[in-house]
Amino acid sequence: MSSSATTVQHPEASPSVGVGNAYDLELIANVRPPGWENPLPRNPYHLLVIGAGPAGLIAARTAAMLGARVALIERDRLGGDSLNYASVPTKTIIRTSRNYADMRNAVNFGVEPPAQIDLNFALAMDRVRRIRARISRSMAATRLTDLGVDLYFGAARFIGPDAVDVGGVCLRFAKAMVATGSQPKPVTIPGLTECGFIHAAEGFELTALPQSILVIGGGPGGCEGAQTFARLGARTIIAMTEPLFLPGEERDAAHMVSDALARDGVEIHLNTKAAEVRIQGDRKVVDLVNDGDVSTVTVDVILVGTGRVPVVDGLALDAAGIAYTDEAGIRVDDFLRTTNPRVYAAGDVCLDHKFTTTAYASGRLVVRNALFPRRKRMSSLTIPWCTYTDPEIAHVGLYVRQARERDIPVKTFTVPMHDVDRAILDGEDSGFVKIHVRDGTDKILGATIVARHAGEMINEISLAMVAGIGLQKLAQVVRAYPTQAEAIRMAAEHYNETRLTPLRRWLLRRWLHRSGRE
Amino acid sequence: MGSGLADSTADEVARRDDAVMLEQLQRAAFDYFPRSTNPRNGLVADRTGDGSPSSIAVVGFALSAYPVGVERGWIDREDAVQRTLQALRFFWHSDQTGRPDATGHRGFYFHFLDMTSGARTWHCELSIMDTALLIAGVLSSAAYFTRQTPLEIELRELADALYRRVDWCWAQGDGAAVAHGWKPEHGFLSYGWEGYSEALILYVLGLGSPTYPLSRASFEAWTLTYQWENLYGHDFLYAGPLFIHQLSHAWIDFRGLQDRFMREKRCDYFENSRRATLVQREYAIRNPLDFRGYARDCWGLSAGDGPRLPPLLVAGRQQTFFGYAARGAPYGPDDGTIAGSAALASLVFAPDIALPVVRALYARTASRVGQDVLASGFNATAGPSGVGNWISQGDFGFDQGLIVLMIESFRSGLLWDLSRKNPYFRTGLSRAGFTGGWLDE
Numbered sequence: 041m042s043s044s045a046t047t048v049q050h051p052e053a054s055p056s057v058g059v060g061n062a063y064d065l066e067l068i069a070n071v072r073p074p075g076w077e078n079p080l081p082r083n084p085y086h087l088l089v090i091g092a093g094p095a096g097l098i099a100a101r102t103a104a105m106l107g108a109r110v111a112l113i114e115r116d117r118l119g120g121d122s123l124n125y126a127s128v129p130t131k132t133i134i135r136t137s138r139n140y141a142d143m144r145n146a147v148n149f150g151v152e153p154p155a156q157i158d159l160n161f162a163l164a165m166d167r168v169r170r171i172r173a174r175i176s177r178s179m180a181a182t183r184l185t186d187l188g189v190d191l192y193f194g195a196a197r198f199i200g201p202d203a204v205d206v207g208g209v210c211l212r213f214a215k216a217m218v219a220t221g222s223q224p225k226p227v228t229i230p231g232l233t234e235c236g237f238i239h240a241a242e243g244f245e246l247t248a249l250p251q252s253i254l255v256i257g258g259g260p261g262g263c264e265g266a267q268t269f270a271r272l273g274a275r276t277i278i279a280m281t282e283p284l285f286l287p288g289e290e291r292d293a294a295h296m297v298s299d300a301l302a303r304d305g306v307e308i309h310l311n312t313k314a315a316e317v318r319i320q321g322d323r324k325v326v327d328l329v330n331d332g333d334v335s336t337v338t339v340d341v342i343l344v345g346t347g348r349v350p351v352v353d354g355l356a357l358d359a360a361g362i363a364y365t366d367e368a369g370i371r372v373d374d375f376l377r378t379t380n381p382r383v384y385a386a387g388d389v390c391l392d393h394k395f396t397t398t399a400y401a402s403g404r405l406v407v408r409n410a411l412f413p414r415r416k417r418m419s420s421l422t423i424p425w426c427t428y429t430d431p432e433i434a435h436v437g438l439y440v441r442q443a444r445e446r447d448i449p450v451k452t453f454t455v456p457m458h459d460v461d462r463a464i465l466d467g468e469d470s471g472f473v474k475i476h477v478r479d480g481t482d483k484i485l486g487a488t489i490v491a492r493h494a495g496e497m498i499n500e501i502s503l504a505m506v507a508g509i510g511l512q513k514l515a516q517v518v519r520a521y522p523t524q525a526e527a528i529r530m531a532a533e534h535y536n537e538t539r540l541t542p543l544r545r546w547l548l549r550r551w552l553h554r555s556g557r558e
Numbered sequence: 559m560g561s562g563l564a565d566s567t568a569d570e571v572a573r574r575d576d577a578v579m580l581e582q583l584q585r586a587a588f589d590y591f592p593r594s595t596n597p598r599n600g601l602v603a604d605r606t607g608d609g610s611p612s613s614i615a616v617v618g619f620a621l622s623a624y625p626v627g628v629e630r631g632w633i634d635r636e637d638a639v640q641r642t643l644q645a646l647r648f649f650w651h652s653d654q655t656g657r658p659d660a661t662g663h664r665g666f667y668f669h670f671l672d673m674t675s676g677a678r679t680w681h682c683e684l685s686i687m688d689t690a691l692l693i694a695g696v697l698s699s700a701a702y703f704t705r706q707t708p709l710e711i712e713l714r715e716l717a718d719a720l721y722r723r724v725d726w727c728w729a730q731g732d733g734a735a736v737a738h739g740w741k742p743e744h745g746f747l748s749y750g751w752e753g754y755s756e757a758l759i760l761y762v763l764g765l766g767s768p769t770y771p772l773s774r775a776s777f778e779a780w781t782l783t784y785q786w787e788n789l790y791g792h793d794f795l796y797a798g799p800l801f802i803h804q805l806s807h808a809w810i811d812f813r814g815l816q817d818r819f820m821r822e823k824r825c826d827y828f829e830n831s832r833r834a835t836l837v838q839r840e841y842a843i844r845n846p847l848d849f850r851g852y853a854r855d856c857w858g859l860s861a862g863d864g865p866r867l868p869p870l871l872v873a874g875r876q877q878t879f880f881g882y883a884a885r886g887a888p889y890g891p892d893d894g895t896i897a898g899s900a901a902l903a904s905l906v907f908a909p910d911i912a913l914p915v916v917r918a919l920y921a922r923t924a925s926r927v928g929q930d931v932l933a934s935g936f937n938a939t940a941g942p943s944g945v946g947n948w949i950s951q952g953d954f955g956f957d958q959g960l961i962v963l964m965i966e967s968f969r970s971g972l973l974w975d976l977s978r979k980n981p982y983f984r985t986g987l988s989r990a991g992f993t994g995g996w997l998d999e
Contacts, residue, residue, distance in 0.1 A: 148874035283748035291753065291783075292889050299890070303878075311748050332744035441783050449822055452787040454796075456888050458846035467874075469846060472889070479786070479822070534788050 063169035070173070070180035071118040078192045079185075081211050085111045087410060088204065088213035090196045090355070093120020094396045095219035095387030095403030097179055102407045104187045111211050112189050113196040113204070119179050120221050122396040125241035126261075128175055129168050133244050134264060134428055136164045137271035141304065141430065149467060159273055161249040168244050198360035201380055215382055215410040218362070218370060219403060220355065222348035222388035229256070231317035232342065235324045240265050240345035250274050250340040254326055256314050258282055260427040262345035263301065267429050269343075270304045277337055279328050283311040286427070290440065293433045293490045296471060300431060317342065350389040374417040375409045376402060384410050391418075395425045422505045426495035431471045434498035437486025437505055440476055449479035453511065453531040457491055460530070462522035468492040473527040475501065475511065482510030482535055489527075497525050511535035576913065579920050581630075583902065583928045584965040588627050590958035591620040592641075596673050600645025603673060606952035611670040611679045615688040617645055619959020621695030622809070622973060625702035626966045639709050642699045646716040649692075652676055654723075656684070658742045665724030665770075667692065669739070683739030683747060686729045690760035694809045696720050697763075697983070701976035721982065726764035726772045734779035736760060736772065753783035754797045758827065759806035766986025777990045781819050789888065790840035793823070794833040798886020800860040801960065803831040804903045808963035810983065811974035814995030826995070832907040838900070839911055841887035848873035849894035850945065851938030855914045858900025859885040859892055862957060863934035863950035872939055879940055894939035895948075898931045899957045903964035932961065 068074065087103045089096045092114035100112040117124050146153045184191050194207040203212045224239040238245070240261040251274060255266040258280025270276035278301070285308065286294040302308060315327045315334070324342055328335050350369025357364050363379040364370045370378055370385040377384050384406040387399030401423050409415045424436035443450040457463040457471040471490035477483055487501040504514055515532035519525055540548075594603040594616075601612035602620045621642055627633035649667065656663030659677045668678035669685035700717035703710040731737045735750035736757070751757040761780055764772035787796040797803060806812070812827040820826050842857030849872070861884040869876045872894070879893045886892075901915035919931040930936050934950040934957050941948060966972050977983040978996055987997060 145875075290785075296889060303876075331741065331747065440785050444782050444784070450786065451793070452785055452796075454787045454789045456789075456846070458844065458888070474787070534791065537791065538788060538793065 063166070063173040066173040067124075067169070067176050068117075070176040071124070072114075072116070072193065073181050076181065076191075076193050078194065078207065078209065079190045081111070081209060082109055082190060083210075084202070084212035084214055085109050085190070086214050087111075087407070088211055088216040089113065089219060090204065090216065091115075091120070091219035091221055091351075091387070091389070092118045092191075093219060093221045093387060093399060094122050095221075095399040095406075096120070096217070097184075097403070098400050099217055099219065099386065099403040099407050100184065100189045101187055102404060103411060104184075104189045106407070106411070108411060110189045111192060111213070112184065113192045113194065113206055113211075115193075115195050115220075118181060118184075119176060120399075121241060122399070123172065123176060123179065127396050128172050129244045130241065130261070130264060130268075131428055132168045132171050133164060134268050134430075136167065137268040138430055140273070141271045145467075159249060161272070162247065164272075165244055165247070195354055197354065197356045198358075198362070199356070201360050202382055213382070215384065217403070217406045217410065218355065218357075218378070218383065218385045218389055219387045219399070220351040220389045221399075222350050222369075222394055224344065225347045225349045227256075227344050227346060229314050229317060232314075232344075235317045235319050235342070237317075237342040237344050240343060243269070243343055246341070252339040253277070253341045253343055254279065254314075254324075254337060254339040255343045255345060256280075257344060257346035258285060258310075259345055259347060260286070260429075262343075263297065264428050265343055265345060266306045267301050267304055270301070270306045275307075275339075276305065277307045277309065277339065279309040279312045279314055279326075281311070281313050285310060286433070289427075289433055289435070290474070290488050292472070292474075293435075293488050296431065296490050297427070297429050297433055300429065300470065348388065348394050352389065372418075374419050375415050376406050376418055377409070393423070393425065395423075397425055398423055422502050424495075424498045424502045426498065428495065431468070431490050431492050432494035434489045434491075434494035435487070436498050436502050437484065438476060439486060439488070443476060443485055448485065450476050450485060451479040452476050453534050455527045455530045455534070457524070457527060460522075460524055460527045462524045462526065463491065465522065466492075466524070468524070473497070473531055475528070475531045477511060477535070482512045484510060491524060491527075493524060497528065500525060500528055512539075576917070579917070579928075580905075580965055580969065583916075583920070583931060584626075584962055584969075585630070585632060586927055586932060587958040587961040587965075588623055588630075588632055590953050590955060591623050591627075591962075592633065594955060595620065595641060597641070597644065599648040599674075599676055600641055600643075601648065601671060601673055601676060602955055604670065604956075605954045610673070612673050612676075613670055613688065613955060614667045614685065615669075615691040616955030616959060618688075618692035618695030619955060619963065621645060621692075622698045623959060623962045625698065625976065626962055626972060628702075629970075629972060635703075639703055639713060642703065643709060643713050643716070646696065646699075646713060646720060648676060649696075649720055650716050656742055660742075662689075663740070663742075664728050665689075665720070665722075666729070666740075681741075681743075683741050685739050686736055687738070687751070687757055687760050689724065690757075690763050691805075693721055693724060693763055694759055697980050698809065698973055698976045701979045721763075721767070722769045724764075724767065725770040726767050727770040729764070730772060730776055734773065734775045736764065736776060736780075750779075752780055754781075754785070754795050754802070756802045756805040759809060761990060762806070762810065762983060762986035764986070765989040766982040766984070768982070768985075771989070774989060777817075781817070784819055786819075786823055790837055790844075792833045792836055792840075793825075794837065795819070795823075795825075795827075795830050797834070798859070798889060799884045800834065800838055800858055800886075800897070800900045800904065801884070803834040803907075804860075804960065804964060807831060807906070807967065808903075808960060809973050809977050810987075811967075811971060811978065811996060815987065815992045815997060816994050817991045821993075828907065831904070835904040835908040835912065838887050838904075844888075846888075847877075847892055847894070849892070849939045851894075851896070855918045856896065857915065858896050858898075858904075859887045859890075860897035860900040860903075861885070862895070862897035862899070863954065864893060864895035865935075865937050865940040865946075865948045867940050867948075870940065877939070879937075882934075893937070895935040895937040897935055897957070898933035898950075899961050902931055903960050906964060906968040909968070932958070 086108035088111045104110045196204045255278040266278040285298040312330045315329045361380045370390040372390045386402035386406045388394040426434040453475045455473045458469040463469040475487045476485045511532040602616045603610040604613035624638035652661035666689040669682040670679045696717045700714045731746045735752045737746040738749040739747045785796045842852040845852040865879040866881040867879045869878045901912045904912045934954045937948040940946045
């Protein structure tokens with residue numbers, strides 16, 4: 041029988057699901073221990089960190105390990121949005137949805153799936169909670185205090201250029217770092233708030249799979265969410281105001297992911313604005329407007345992923361002379377220093393790229409720049425990022441467009457995954473590796489990879505860029521066969537082939553001819 | 559010695575056979591235009607079949623094809639002049655108010671027009687690109703019909719007036735790049751012509767205008783997203799569908815011409831199209847989606863008709879079919895449909911690899927001459943259990959026009975000679991930064 045004949049069922053939650061609460065109790069015990077007593081201040085602190093997300097945690101840990109006296113202040117939970125609401129939970133549920141997709145596709149690998157594939161949504165969400173609790177162990181409050189970090193729970197507010205207030209206690213600092221992260225951008229669609237919606241990061245809080253869902257916003261999170269819900273079996277519609285799918289990515293990459301979403305059944309509406317929402321029975325009716333044409337969709341759940349804005353409220357940044365705007369967040373220079381020379385910022389609160397990776401890298405950079413003499417520029421860092429659709433899109437360095445805007449001659453070595461043996465035999469040959477070099481040289485400017493495991497593969501390019509390794513050298517690296525990362529070797533070998541100019545060919549032939557005669 | 563003579567005779571025979579074949583194919587494609595034209599207004603149907611509106615691009619192809627027909631003796635000069643004049647007079651006197659049922663606005667025209675009334679149909683957009691193709695035909699006819707007869711003088715004057723009336727500058731909207739189109743109901747479409755595509759000729763014509771030229775920044779904006787890629791061992795300016803690499807070359811001889819980008823890459827757009835053709839063959843040899851019929855001598859993913867069938871299990875996956883679409887290599891869309899005209903329209907770039915395709919398709923048994931090679935699309939996969947011989951029904955004016963013009967480029971370069979004589983093409987190319995080739999003559 042064909043895979044399309046399998047059906048997905050959504051049974052009621054199984055009895056075992058109640059333990060989800062135990063996982064959440066463990067999570068809370070780690071990231072927001074009940075009855076926590078803030079330490080007595082050891083003023084002044086070498087480094088005071090506001091916000092214990094990925095940027096704040098790494099900065100506090102690193103500084104403490106290097107011997108600094110560190111205060112870390114968190115308003116909500118350790119781990120920030122990344123652990124609690126965004127990266128960890130969403131990528132966990134993506135893995136589940138991938139399983140469903142693979143099972144439906146199993147017949148193409150010679151495996152007959154059962155006639156009916158049951159989705160146990162509650163169990164899947166239970167798994168999210170278990171994994172979140174497990175990962176939280178590494179960032180537990182006690183681990184931080186073990187390192188010597190003074191951990192404060194509460195809202196921080198600047199009361200001067202070198203002091204903050206936490207729950208009526210004054211903490212003084214030599215240097216501080218603000219890493220309060222970001223929050224979902226407020227939405228202004230008429231009727232939306234009244235009819236109810238969830239933010240992209242709350243999708244895993246659902247207790248049952250909705251029959252239909254409208255995703256508003258076409259950013260990476262929206263695309264990941266749309267594919268996930270479609271694969272789990274919900275009728276999924278995604279509407280984005282941008283005329284192009286994933287406008288920040290290279291066109292081929294975006295097309296490939298757009299095709300993949302369409303194959304999974306996602307109905308994609310580009311250049312489309314959600315104009316109005318109203319309730320009809322217990323469902324939501326949404327007017328979608330595309331170049332003046334109005335269409336209407338009726339769904340059970342609306343998920344909004346229209347971007348994030350920095351968290352700057354309540355910090356009294358003005359009291360410390362720190363410039364900011366509500367939209368762009370805290371203004372920093374290339375060393376991540378704010379307009380107050382004692383204060384730095386890191387992560388979503390000040391950066392355009394709101395990714396966990398970027399937050400982590402910027403947090404580490406601030407420790408170096410704030411506490412030590414040899415400063416480093418944010419722009420000098422090589423930071424990859426990845427959108428976890430299937431296939432994934434991963435990128436590092438410059439895009440072709442950016443290089444051309446800077447008048448850098450750029451050439452791209454492209455290897456379609458359908459030329460890579462391992463990708464073919466894995467049935468994962470939709471995608472490509474594109475490595476951009478300065479034309480005429482082998483210096484890597486950047487790369488875009490579309491592949492099922494693009495996020496893993498991009499790291500090799502990041503390594504090469506940081507270590508200053510060009511394509512010529514990459515071609516010499518022998519890789520295990522068969523592996524998908526061989527695509528990188530193939531791109532590098534294509535570079536070597538282009539070095540064979542007519543003159544070099546002639547010299548080579550002459551030499552071979554001579555040595556053949558001897 | 560003897561065998562050498564035999565070889566040269568065999569070559570001679572093959573060449574003669576090829577010439578006969580190409581004459582037949584080009585004539586068959588040309589015949590689309592006289593038979594699909596409304597003699598009262600010169601409008602040409604988008605495709606065969608009842609109720610097809612006129613496409614302004616297809617009118618542009620018709621106007622370009624008439625000089626070819628005259629040269630080859632397929633149509634009387636007087637007849638060609640009459641047909642051309644009918645179209646030019648219609649467009650000149652057409653409703654330019656930009657109202658929802660007008661014909662055009664600011665010198666541009668709606669993409670699809672009613673064959674009889676010439677009014678906008680299908681709620682379509684005012685098409686900047688298709689107007690450019692129409693204008694390319696208008697200017698070609700003016701460059702060809704140069705006699706001092708009252709009709710040919712009127713033809714040239716109308717052609718010049720139509721070109722001068724086009725407000726290219728307006729089509730840039732708020733940005734530097736040219737918008738795809740405009741609708742009376744809500745203004746410019748949200749998409750612009752950025753990144754390498756068939757719009758090269760649009761920029762050349764827009765930049766060459768003596769009245770409302772595009773800004774030079776528009777060409778920079780268009781080239782900014784160019785991707786110079788090494789793919790399957792070939793360095794080229796990437797675009798997936800083959801017609802992108804062909805369309806502008808139907809009118810302009812790009813051999814040896816270089817803009818800033820091509821100078822940097824030591825290439826030109828003609829050579830680039832040759833490489834794009836090689837990439838298409840490489841893709842067909844790899845045939846990553848395991849379609850039937852793809853081979854060294856059977857390739858060509860381009861814009862064209864395709865099957866509209868329910869999904870089918872092909873090589874272990876559910877293959878959907880896309881109907882009329884711009885198919886491309888290597889990232890698709892690809893549903894096993896080859897555009898019959900793709901190799902034919904690449905003859906001028908890569909005859910060594912395109913001729914074998916044309917010969918093979920031509921030799922297939924078919925109910926009419928060159929059925930497969932003239933078809934908008936054929937698909938050997940779309941059918942029960944992945945075995946089929948789907949073929950597009952009817953003719954599309956776009957395909958037939960591209961075939962007539964690109965075979966002519968291969969045979970004589972007539973349209974290229976016409977654009978060389980036209981100062982607007984030269985000005986447009988120069989303002990885009992092109993040097994070399996015939997521009998230096």
